[in-house]
Amino acid sequence: MTTPVVNDQLARPLQDLRISIMDRCNFRCTYCMPKEIFGDDHVFLPEEELLSFEEITRAAEQFAALGVKKIRLTGGEPLLRKDVPTLIASLTNIDGIEDIALTTNAVMLPKQAKPLYEAGLERVNVSLDALDTEVFQEMSGRKTKPDAVLSGIDAATEAGLGVKVNMVVRKGVNDQEVIPMARYCKEKGLTLRFIEFMDVGQTNGWDFSQVVSKKELHERVSQIAPLEALEPNYFGEVASRYRYVNSDVEIGFISSVTETFCSSCTRARLSADGKLFTCLFSETGSDLRTIMRNGATDARIREWISAIWEKREDRYSELRTEESARHRKKIEMSYIGG
Incomplete structure (x- = not known):
């Protein structure tokens, strides 16, 4: 089956799938899980509502048949899900999948990096918004220290995993950490991406x-x-890539606000409970879990995915205003995945 595309104005092949496998995290950051909403009494999804590993693998197989080459596991914090290496091992056996990565806050990597690598994981994208303890705790909403994340990064590199560090920059909160973070990653030889x-x-x-x-x-x-x-590594790459002159160390900038990239977005997202979203800023998703659990054939699932992707008209970042940002009821990142 050929890769579905939309109209010529927004011709975007489907080649990148983000799969959220957990709707909770061990941080409650101000960016996606603020403590005002995700307090200690917040009710998360019951286990039976989450896609099983078998369902995730089957869904990924259908996306791969439609042209998806890259899979990233996200959350919440995906490493809070038990036996993630088992899922990684299943995904690595899917024909057409060329790249598997995982987004994490890295706190659990000292114990899990090696089994993840042995299962076939290629790299981790680590969220780290500050090196200063006070600023880090303000951004993460926890008393955890940044040393816990740095230990996870070290464990990942020692295990053989590639590491990219993602820093969300918020003026007046952690922007004073830009230079310290850049220096640290340069010295460590880590790719740092500012968001x-x-x-x-x-x-x-x-x-x-x-x-x-x-x-x-x-x-x-x-x-x-x-x-x-x-130059971009592939069509639809969201980060503008640079490197320090006379160095192999890279820096990236993801500029969804000031330099949008809707017209080249090739990314779909599948939530932990099986909702398909065609945009990070979506208001609603389409229910793949019910279709799968009601006995749909693989061919029917592919047709369903194709129909949704071919009708997508997402251009939120291009059309965003402060007024529209306030009134659009967007899905939380902790649910849809980063």
């Missing part, structure tokens, strides 16, 4: 005044050493 503060979900208090733009971030990091632009 503009986005209005995901309904609860992170976003407004444009808190956005530190890609242009400003580039100027700040250039104080360490000059940067040179790199």
Whole structure:
């Protein structure tokens, strides 16, 4: 079956699938799980509502048949799900899947990095928004120290996993950490990707005044050493890639607010309970779990996915205004995955 595309104006092949396997986290960060909403008494999804590993694998097989080449497991915190290496091993056997990664806060990597690598995981994307303990705790909503994340990063590299560090930059909260983070990652040889503060979900208090733009971030990091632009690795890559001159260490900028990339987005998202979303800023998803559990054939599932993807008209980042950001009822990132 050929890869579905939309109209010529927004021709976007389906090639990247983000699968949320857990709707909870061991952090409650201000970015996606604010403590005002996700307090200790918050009710998360019961286990029977989560897609099983067998259902996740079957769904991934159908996406692969439609052209998906990259899978990233997300959450919440995906490593809170038991036996994740078992799922990784199943996904690595799917024809057409060329890249499997996992997004994590890294706290559980000292124990899990080696079995994840042995199961076939290729890399981890680690969320780390500050090196300063006070700023880190303000961003994460927990008393955990950044050393716990740094230990997880070390464990991942020692196990053989590739590591990319993601830093969400919020003006007036952690933007003073941009240079320390860049220096640390440069010294460690880690790729650091700065992410503009986005209005995901309904609860992170976003407004444009808190956005530190890609242009400003580039100027700040250039104080360490000059940067040179790199070509994209593939169509639809969301990060603008650079490296320090005379170095192999990369820096990336994900600029969903100031330099949008809706027209080249090739990414679908599957929530932990089996809802398919065609945009990070979606208001609603389509229920794949029910279709699967009602006995749909593989061919029927592929037809269903194709029909949804071919009708997508997502251009939220291109059309965003502060007014629309306040009134659109977007799904929380802890549910849809990063």
